[in-house]
Amino acid sequence: MESAPNDQRPEHILKLSQEQRRRFLNSFDRVFSDIDGVVWCMEYDIPGVADGYSALxxxxxxxxxxxxxxxxxxxxxxxxxxxxxxKVGESELWHPAQSIVEYLRRIKFDGLIYIIASEPFKSVLRKAGFQLLDGPNEFIKENFGSLAKHIFDREPVRAVILDVDFNLTSPKVLRAHIYLRHPDCLLIHGATDTMLPVGNDLRIIGPGPFQKILVEATGKPGATLGKPGKELGEILLQHYNIRDPKRVLMIGDMLEQDVQFGRQCGFQTLLVLSGGCTLSELRAESSPERLPDYYADSVADLAKLVNDVAKAHV
Known part of the structure; x- marks a missing residue:
């Protein structure tokens, strides 16, 4: 079964006919699912999701x-x-830090990395054996002399990695820009979310705008190892030896990060309305690249879908 044509509006999976439900469930073998907004939100677990995954x-x-x-x-x-x-094994859980480790190994990277990210993110790369440099992490006086002392050095940095950093400062971005002036220094992105949903009707600025600053300042587009990065898609296709992307279903709650990622990989896409996208936002979306093939209220709807199809064939 091929993905729904881009000029058609997505259908709710529980409004499909019995035959359409059966064809949909038989059309994919592998499922990639987002987590935040799909499995749980910051304040609570989304009801019934375990039943949905168990049914699949x-x-x-x-x-x-x-x-x-x-x-x-x-x-x-x-x-x-x-x-x-x-039940999720460590090998079946992917986040940007892990994906970046695999990417660096594939390109046989060897060198010093300047990193702007959280401590859990850095620990993954350190554990993998990569040498990291970060900071400045202290207060800087508001004069050029103090700034220069913290952003100029002779460290042989050959890659800059930028992800979510709750302590992101202007000097960190300036320091990254200085390193990236070297023609051989790579720019690598983790998550590129413009906005991060952190609660009901509450979103905060994500790392995306800061990454755009470095892209525009350096002219280096960089490699993106978070959704919707092309490089992440290539790693997943190779890692799982996926020969027919159409037989993969991508489940997510964000039109750009999840649906667009799935579409550019050639996957089928299912948007759930349990997180970062509302039904009104879905209906207002006009870009074919961000329109899912199907949508549901939550992953819990998949349990009902599977059970209904099973009962019809008893």
């Missing part, structure tokens, strides 16, 4: 999770999944 796994679907959130440690993810009763 019961049909033999291969399940992996892909998130742009590297602020949580792997141990924190595993504990929260266990609390919900969702």
């Amino acid at each position: 796994q019961g049909m033999g679907k291969e399940l992996s999770f892909i998130t742009n959130n590297s602020v949580r440690s792997m141990e924190q993810y595993e504990r929260r999944f266990q609390k919900l009763g969702i």
